Amino acid sequence: MIRRIAFVLVTALLLASCGAKKRTTNRERKTSVAKTKETRGQNTKISDSNSEASGLYVLPEDSGKFVKFPIANTQEYIETFAEIAQFxxxxxxxxxxxxxxxxxxxxxSGKGALTLKTNNHFGIKCHTGWEGEFDFHDDDERGECFRKYNHPMYSFRDHSIFLSSRSRYKFLFNYRRDDYKKWAYGLRQAGYATDRKYPQKLIALIERYDLDQYDDEVVDAGLDTVRKPKKYNVFTHTVERGDTLYAISRKYEISVDELMRINRLRSTNLSIGQVLNIRKEKSK
Structure with a gap:
């Protein structure tokens, strides 16, 4: 009888102990979730590590305005992101x-489904070599892979890196930094978008909302990288037997992409006697 009573008491103590652990675990879990939600709502400082590694231009601290999503309208979008665009x-x-x-x-204007779930403001797809987070979204095809960012600032920075690091956009940086019309048409020419009216749409937005005022502010403040278009020597090369685009590009010290763009080539195939335009920057 005594053994039975002792067994019952030990069992009861064990059950009580387990219940306490479960309750503690539940409390801890709720606290953890609450802290996560609280952290997401706070103003966060952007880590310098990624920005330093990708251009030596450290992102500014978040003033807190980037967390107010969804954005109500286009004007509010401009007010929210004009500063980072200027940066x-x-x-x-x-x-x-x-x-x-x-x-x-x-x-x-920040209200698209892709932007709301990925902070991707420019529709940049994963592409080969992307090692960051990603998500799937229906675009030209179903379930395409898009880059995902933990903060809108990273999307704006990645957009800058995307354009400045690819050879097909290189010619854009020969334009004046405040010549938005040339940039708009140049983006279409470089293949940024398949929409034939993409340049007109960009220009219409810029002129409707006076977005060029933000260019003027940067230029007026003395941006030393704003420059006039480069001057070039333009001449031709006649294709001979054994010539390849790669060999010609090495000879004249320009990229294959640039050769194809200047001559509107759709493939790397060449014909003997074919005349190629060559463009080289004039020495200073």
Missing amino acids: EMRAYGIPASITLAQGILESG
């Missing part, structure tokens, strides 16, 4: 007006 203009030379217009168009 990127100073760092990489892309007109703030172009960055803002592309953001408005690609993200639906």
Whole structure:
């Protein structure tokens, strides 16, 4: 009888102990979730590590205005992101007006489904070599892979890196930094968008909302990277037996992409006697 009573008491103590642990675990779990929600609502400082590694232009601290989503309208989108667009203009030379217009168009003024779930304001797909977070979204095809960012600032920075690091956009940086019309048509020419009216849409947004004022502010403040278009020597090369685009590009010290763009080539195939335009920057 005594053994039975002792067994019952030990069992009861064990059950009580387990219940306490479960309750503690539940409390801890709720606290953890609450802290996570609280952290997401706080103003966060952007880490310098990524920005330093990708251009030596450290992102500014978040003033807190980037967390107010969804954005009500296009005007509020502009007020929210004009400052970061100007920062990127100073760092990489892309007109703030172009960055803002592309953001408005690609993200639906910050209200698009893709932007809301990924902070991707420019519809940049994963592409080969992307090692960051990603998500899937229906675009030209179902379930395409898009880059995902933990903060909108990273999307604006990645947009700058995307344009400045690819050879097909290199010629854009020969334009004046405040010549938004040339940039708009140049983006279409370089294949940024398949929409034939993409340049007109960007220009219409820039002129409707006076976005070029943000370019002027940066230029007036003395942006030293704003420059006149480069001057070039233009001549021709006649294709001979054994010539390849790669060999010609090495000979004249220009990229294959640049050769194809200048001559509007759709493939790397050449014909003997074919005349190629060559363009080289004049020495200073």
